[in-house]
Amino acid sequence: MRPVTDSVTPSPDGPPETAARVFGDRLRLAVRYAEWLADAGVVRGLIGPREVSRLWERHILNSAVVGEVIGDGARVVDVGSGAGLPGIPLAIARPDLTVQLVEPLLRRVTFLNEVVDDLGLANVEVYRGRAEDRSVVDAVGGADVVTSRAVAPVGRLMGWSLPLAAVGGSVRALKGSSVGEELERDAAEIRQAGGSAGRVLTVGEGVLEQPTYVAVVDRLN
Template identity: 60%
Template sequence: MAEAAAESGAVPAPEEFSRELPEAPASAGAVFGDRFEQAVRYAELLADAGVRRGLIGPREVPRLWERHLLNCAVLGELLPEGATLCDVGSGAGLPGIPVALVRPDVQITLLEPLLRRTTFLEEVVKELGLDNVTVVRGRAEEMIGTLSVDVVTARAVAPLDRLAGWGLPLLRPYGVMLALKGDSAAQELVEHKAALVKLGAREWSVGTAGEGVLETPTHVVRVKVGESPGGVKAATRRAKAARAGRARAGSAAPRRHR
């Protein structure tokens, strides 16, 4: 039965799990609150379907809670109320889905270019009943001019300048990118300062999330943009897309006959 589910791409039922998850730490209840059971279900899906489909390595299963779910969920404490957020290169839904669980007031777009991953994400969103999450298949550079948010999130999948190149153009003026990074965060800020400025950044810093809750707090690089997120080039592309949209709307409007 599990093999058939794998071939069809369906999310397996709980009784089909073949991998044993470690027990959730006490901090998980404090972080996820009344959505703890949904967090457990997400962990189960990652450990089973996520591993089988190659979205997460099998060696990550024993540390799913500390290294992945909790590490990501605490980003929720850094978000303004009612914000819009895009999780760039969402992959298996990290950090977007844990953040969606702890911050139901935040509207989240999971942006991911690979079909097998967006299929998994759509199944998870439906399974968990996350009505504040939308899954979009595409690359960040394709979304400039069509997607504009208050906050962009990204994990340490690339150097900071590359993450900024993908994420900053999707921000609204004075928006913020939150990148999960390791111990190299401060050094990366020094190395990529020129690239950040070119991309419209005006403020940047390294901070933490989950202090007093997690044994090892999450390191977060915070980059705030000015009036031109992504720099002049991205702003020009955004303006061009807006003009094209207005032109399409105008041509679609019914004409009055005299």
């Protein structure tokens, strides 16, 4: 495989033992992705230099474990994908999924396309645009699952994400420990967007030092 860039940047630590349980025989692809994040991701301003030493726990595994609450063969839209989180780790860990990355900024879209091409991720597609754009809704709407990571407060996020889900589908967004409070606070916005009363699931137990939280809201209409 070709080098990511010609620059000299910190190398990520090797994967923890738990990574093999998550990625199986595709662990080498996750390692390659970590190299992209640590090199081109830092150079292009997608990942902060201080994040390199904690790429696996904080970013890659944290993203991949959302697959614990996504059904077999689902089509997943990743809103505001940025450097490919959570979509790319999810697609590596779950080759049965179709993962569509939505990102408005050209430099990030360029990075995503380069990574997808280098890793040979046939189950990943990249779309440039904002989740609320009609062109994006037309292109990727009707998804089984819409996911995201650290994009916006829950109410605003559901306003963008629920229109991309099929009726009966759901948003399953990675959030912080205060997600339950966000769901209560933004309940009116969620209902207005056509969503159910939200619930919180915990993922990553036994994989991450600190399990993470997924806000789940079903699209009702």
